[in-house]
Amino acid sequence: MTENRSLEELVEQFLEQCRSGNAPEVSAFAAAHPGHASELLNLLPLVLEMEGLNAEITRRLPHQTSEVPELPDSDYRLIRRLGSGGTGVVFEALQLSLNRKVAVKLLSPLLLKDTARRVQFENEARVIAMLHHPNIVKVFGAGCSAERCYYAMEFIGGRGLDRCEFSDPREIARIGLQAARALAYAHRCGILHRDIKPANLLLDEAREVHVSDFGLAFVLRGGGEIVEKEEARSGTLRYMSPERLAHGVNTFATDQYSLGATLYELVAKSPLLPERNPGELAKRICREPVPPLRCSAPDLAAIINKCISFRPEDRYAGMDDLAADLQHFLNHEPVCAAAPSPARRFRLWIKRKPAVAALGFAAAFCAAAFVAALAAGYLRTTAALNQAERNAAVADATLSQVFARLAEQLPSQKNTQLLSTLLPYYRMIAGERNLPESRISEANAVIGECALRTGNYALAEEAFRNMVELSPDAFPINQLATTLKKQGKSAEATELSRQVVARFADSKQPEERFEAVRALLALSEAPESKERSRAFGILETLLADHPDNPEYRFQYAQLLAGNPRLFRKERIPGVEPNAVVLLLRLADACPEQPEYGLALVELMLRRLRYARGFQEQNRQELAEAVQLSERLLGRWPNDPQIVSAVVSLHTRYIGFLRRDGKEPQAWRETDRLLGILEILFYNPEISDAVKENLIGLQLQRLEPLRRSGKSGESASLREKIKRELDYYHGPMLPEFRKKLEKPDRAIGIFPPP
Incomplete structure (x- = not known):
C-alpha cells in the first residue's frame, strides 16, 4: 500500500522524534517528504514554539516571537497560551463585555493565506456553533480578517x-x-x-x-x-x-x-x-x-x-x-x-439489587453445592455420584420452593426479576436430573404471570415464548398473544389467536376448547361478530358438562357484558344470565383471580357512561362493584391495569353521586379513595400510577378550599401534598409542582386515567 501520510501526521511524527531526543533538522525532515516540503519548512518552527520544546532544539530554528498576540477591535483579550494543534494555538482569554473567561483558538499566521486551511478553520467554528450539548464545547463568537482568524469558545478548566x-x-x-x-x-x-x-x-x-x-x-x-x-x-x-x-x-x-x-x-x-x-x-x-x-x-x-x-x-x-x-x-x-453466562447475569443482578439478592442466596448456595458435587462425580466413585444426586435433589427442592413461595406472594418487580435470574439455575438442575420439561414450563409460567401482573410485558413475553418452545399448547400461546397485544404487537397477537382457534376449537379436551373460546374473544371486534357467536356455542357445551367451572362462567360473563342482546333468548341451564351478578360472585369466591374483579370494574365503567337511566338494582350493583374494587386494589396494588381501572371507577362513581344530588356521600367516597391510596402510597414497591392518582385527587380537593377562603385547611393540605411529592419522581412531577405553587389560579380537575 502506498504511504498516504497527511501534513498533520508528518508534524506529529516530527514532534514524537523531538520528544524522544532524536530531533531531526527541519530542512532534512522536509526534504525527506517532498510532497509537503514547503509547508513543513514554514510550519515546523511555529509548531516547535507552540509545543515549548527545549532551547537546544529551537535555537537552530528561525526566531519566533513568544509574546501573546493581541486581537484589536475584538471583544477578547488574550491572557496566556493553553495549547496548540495542527492549525493553530489556543489561548485563555477574557471576554470584555461579559467579564468572563473564555478560550480563543487563533489560526496560525502562516496558514492565513492557505485558502483551504482557512476554510477548514472557519468550518470548525460553524460546526461547533450548530451543536448544543453539555458535553460539546460551546462557541461564543468568531472573527476573521486578512490579518487574523479566530473563534471564542467555552473555557474548560x-x-x-x-x-x-x-x-x-x-x-x-x-x-x-x-x-x-x-x-x-x-x-x-x-x-x-x-x-x-x-x-x-x-x-x-x-x-x-x-x-x-x-x-x-x-x-x-x-x-x-x-x-x-x-x-x-x-x-x-x-x-x-x-x-x-x-x-x-x-x-x-x-x-x-x-x-x-x-x-x-x-x-x-x-x-x-x-x-x-x-x-x-x-x-x-x-x-x-x-x-x-x-x-x-x-x-x-x-x-x-x-x-x-x-x-x-x-x-x-x-x-x-x-x-x-x-x-x-x-x-x-x-x-x-x-x-x-447465567452465573455472570446473577452476579450483575446481585450488584444491582443487593437487598433482593438475599432472597436467592439459599438457592444459589445449593446450586453451587450441586456444581461442586457434579465435579466430584468425575471421580467415578459410587459415593461421589450418590452425593451429587443428593445435592442436586436439595438444590431442586430449594429452587422449587423459592418459585412456589414467590408465586404465592403479591407480584412485584423485584420478585419477578429474582425469579427470572434463578431460572437458568433451575433449568440446569432439571437437565442434570433428567426432570420433565413440564417443570421448566411451570417455572416460566410463574415468571410470565408475575411479569404480566406487574406490567413487565417484555419479560412476560420472554417467559411465555419459552413455554411455547417447550410445549406449543393452547394456554401458553394464548398468554403470549395477550402479552403481545398489551405491547401493541397486534398483528402477531392476532396470528397466534387464529392458530389457537384452528388447532383447538374442535379438540376433545375441554381445556383446549376453552382456550379456543379465549382466542375467539380476542379476535372479536364487534359485539355481534361471528367469533363471539362461535365462542358462545363452544361455551354452551362446556357449561353443560361443567356448570360450576369458574373459568367457563367467567368467559360467559364476558360474552354477556359484550352484548347482552345476543343471548336474550338463549339461556344456559344453571348459569345466571346477568354478567354483573356472575362477576360479583366469581370475584368473591375466587379472590386470588384478579381478572374476575377487573372485568367487573371495566363493565361498570362502560355502564357509567349511560348512568342517567340507572334503576335501583343498577345502583345497588354499582355500589357492590365499588366495594369489591377496593378489595381488589388492596390485594393487587402493583398491577398498573388494576390501579388505573379502580381509580377510574371511583372517580366516575363520585361524579355519578354528585349528579344524583348526593354531595355528602360523594365526599365520603372521595375520602375513602384517598384513604386507600394513602395507605399504599409509601410502599416502596408501589407503582407511579397510585402516587399520581393520589396527588391528583389531593389537588382536586385543594381548589375548593382555596376558593372558599379556608386558609388553614388549604395550608395543611398543601404541606401534605408537598411531603407526598418528595416521594414521587415520575413524569408528572413538574406539572404537579406547578399546580401546587400557583394558589391564585384554578388548578382544574385532575382527569381520570
Whole structure:
C-alpha cells in the first residue's frame, strides 16, 4: 500500500522524534517528504514554539516571537497560551463585555493565506456553533480578517484525556458514556467529527467530558458515507478506522472506531498498536483486526472490542447503542456486546439489587453445592455420584420452593426479576436430573404471570415464548398473544389467536376448547361478530358438562357484558344470565383471580357512561362493584391495569353521586379513595400510577378550599401534598409542582386515567 501520510501526521511524527531526543533538522525532515516540503519548512518552527520544546532544539530554528498576540477591535483579550494543534494555538482569554473567561483558538499566521486551511478553520467554528450539548464545547463568537482568524469558545478548566490517568474501569466507562452521548447528538445533527482522540476529549475539574476540535468535521446527512480522495485524507493516524485509512470511506462508524480506540488506550495504558513508524502503522491498521482488549472488567472490554471491530458492520449500529451498552455496564446489567453466562447475569443482578439478592442466596448456595458435587462425580466413585444426586435433589427442592413461595406472594418487580435470574439455575438442575420439561414450563409460567401482573410485558413475553418452545399448547400461546397485544404487537397477537382457534376449537379436551373460546374473544371486534357467536356455542357445551367451572362462567360473563342482546333468548341451564351478578360472585369466591374483579370494574365503567337511566338494582350493583374494587386494589396494588381501572371507577362513581344530588356521600367516597391510596402510597414497591392518582385527587380537593377562603385547611393540605411529592419522581412531577405553587389560579380537575 502506498504511504498516504497527511501534513498533520508528518508534524506529529516530527514532534514524537523531538520528544524522544532524536530531533531531526527541519530542512532534512522536509526534504525527506517532498510532497509537503514547503509547508513543513514554514510550519515546523511555529509548531516547535507552540509545543515549548527545549532551547537546544529551537535555537537552530528561525526566531519566533513568544509574546501573546493581541486581537484589536475584538471583544477578547488574550491572557496566556493553553495549547496548540495542527492549525493553530489556543489561548485563555477574557471576554470584555461579559467579564468572563473564555478560550480563543487563533489560526496560525502562516496558514492565513492557505485558502483551504482557512476554510477548514472557519468550518470548525460553524460546526461547533450548530451543536448544543453539555458535553460539546460551546462557541461564543468568531472573527476573521486578512490579518487574523479566530473563534471564542467555552473555557474548560481541565486537560485532554491524553494527559490523564485512570485506574478505575468504571470511571473510563463513565467518560466514554458522556463522549458517546455527545457524538450521538452530533450524528443526529448530521455532523461527523473525524478526529476523535484523547487530546480532543477534555476533562474538566468536575470530571465531565467535553468533545472539542471539530476542524476535520463533515456534514453527513442521512447516515450515508463520504469518500475522501487519497491526497486529501487527514486526521490522526493511530485512531483512524481501517475502511477510512484504506479506502477513504467516512461514516458515523468511523467516529465510533476512534472513540473505541481512545477508550482502549485509557484502559490498557498503552497504544492501540505497537508500531510507531507511520507507514508500518497504516499497513497494520488496514491488514487485520486489532488484538482484543483484556482487562479486569470483561464487559467493558467487550464493548470496546465491538467498537474497534475491523468491519464496520460488526460495530454498534450507532452511538446511541454504544451509549446504552455503557450505561448497562455502569448499572451492573448485561451488555449487548457480550452474551453473559447465567452465573455472570446473577452476579450483575446481585450488584444491582443487593437487598433482593438475599432472597436467592439459599438457592444459589445449593446450586453451587450441586456444581461442586457434579465435579466430584468425575471421580467415578459410587459415593461421589450418590452425593451429587443428593445435592442436586436439595438444590431442586430449594429452587422449587423459592418459585412456589414467590408465586404465592403479591407480584412485584423485584420478585419477578429474582425469579427470572434463578431460572437458568433451575433449568440446569432439571437437565442434570433428567426432570420433565413440564417443570421448566411451570417455572416460566410463574415468571410470565408475575411479569404480566406487574406490567413487565417484555419479560412476560420472554417467559411465555419459552413455554411455547417447550410445549406449543393452547394456554401458553394464548398468554403470549395477550402479552403481545398489551405491547401493541397486534398483528402477531392476532396470528397466534387464529392458530389457537384452528388447532383447538374442535379438540376433545375441554381445556383446549376453552382456550379456543379465549382466542375467539380476542379476535372479536364487534359485539355481534361471528367469533363471539362461535365462542358462545363452544361455551354452551362446556357449561353443560361443567356448570360450576369458574373459568367457563367467567368467559360467559364476558360474552354477556359484550352484548347482552345476543343471548336474550338463549339461556344456559344453571348459569345466571346477568354478567354483573356472575362477576360479583366469581370475584368473591375466587379472590386470588384478579381478572374476575377487573372485568367487573371495566363493565361498570362502560355502564357509567349511560348512568342517567340507572334503576335501583343498577345502583345497588354499582355500589357492590365499588366495594369489591377496593378489595381488589388492596390485594393487587402493583398491577398498573388494576390501579388505573379502580381509580377510574371511583372517580366516575363520585361524579355519578354528585349528579344524583348526593354531595355528602360523594365526599365520603372521595375520602375513602384517598384513604386507600394513602395507605399504599409509601410502599416502596408501589407503582407511579397510585402516587399520581393520589396527588391528583389531593389537588382536586385543594381548589375548593382555596376558593372558599379556608386558609388553614388549604395550608395543611398543601404541606401534605408537598411531603407526598418528595416521594414521587415520575413524569408528572413538574406539572404537579406547578399546580401546587400557583394558589391564585384554578388548578382544574385532575382527569381520570
